Amino acid sequence: MVKQATLQSNQVPAFEDAKFELENCDVQNHNLVKASISRVQLDEGINNVEFVVPECICLNLEELKCFESVERQYEHWGVIFNNTLAIQPSNPAFPAISGLTVLMSSSKGGFLEAHFLQPVNCVSAFVTSSQRLVLSAYDRDRQLLAQTILPGANLANSDSTLPPNTLLSIKAHEIYSVSFCAFDGQFTLDNFRFCV
Template identity: 60%
Template sequence: MAKQASLQSQTKSTIKDHKFSRNEFDSKNQNQFPVSQSQVEKVIDTKVVSVPTCVYLTLEELRCFEAVERQYEQWGVLFKNCIAIQPSNPAFPTHSGLVVLMAAPKNGYIEVTFLRPVHFVSAFVTSSQRLVLSAYARDQQLLTQTVLPGANLANSDSGGSPNTLLSVSAKEIHRITFSAFDGQFTIDDFSFCY
């Protein structure tokens, strides 16, 4: 005996599918305007909802000690003073996967430039000292900052836990910086939204 499968069509309900009687609505205090089907469709078509586009960089395709600059250019982001590492120091655990980003060759500073402006940026950060995440406009004007107040290394007496989520949100972010004044820090699960 052969098994049979049935497929059900999923169709959108249209205005034509619904039949309403005048008694279903209280029309005492409503103005009556004749509306044609095409006018209703035009009103519906012009109501467009803007859905944010977010990019999440997994970093796992990067090789250990690879300088990170233009690898994610197709996603609209460029890095400066950044390398990929697989941390061997247990004080700097990863948030997910095996690879994180670290400042190099200069300690304590990573710069990220967006090819088109974004409105939200986040990353999980582990740092040996206070770290500042700053967001800038096209004209280099500071838009907003968020601060990791102190070290958050694993297995230490530091105040916070490793991989603290830092984020900034503002209109027209063109560039961000991570700065820990010559300290060591790692970044994992970097993401941004247009």
């Protein structure tokens, strides 16, 4: 069973107050595209048919090379990353939820950002962290819109009450960027998804 931590305010919840739901971004009712690095898959799908802009995009990380710096690979899908690295974890404490490749912060600071070329209303990812992690959403002027918190570490094979790959999602009107921060900890992201 997938668990998700959700918070729709700027207040930090107690662990008991965190709501756990299956999927806060409600992708079942949206047009979802699995986004690859190249647009070949998109271009082939058009072929004289009117193309409908997807409402939700889930990034395919498997085309990234291990230890590749991730920045503009998904720009044509509307997202640019900062301080991000693709890895295939050798540490079993950080398992991928699908495939082999995940994203992580490329510095020891435990901080990763995603900037959207057009505003989105929901962002989610499966997160495994060595400590408490905060997902923050910002508007165009870099004003905080909302935060979602993973209250503690959720490493695999640990005594954590949270399983690895806990789904964190955040909803707000017109999100222009999000940041994941584990305050000098380490974390991985898998199935990074955003919806308009």
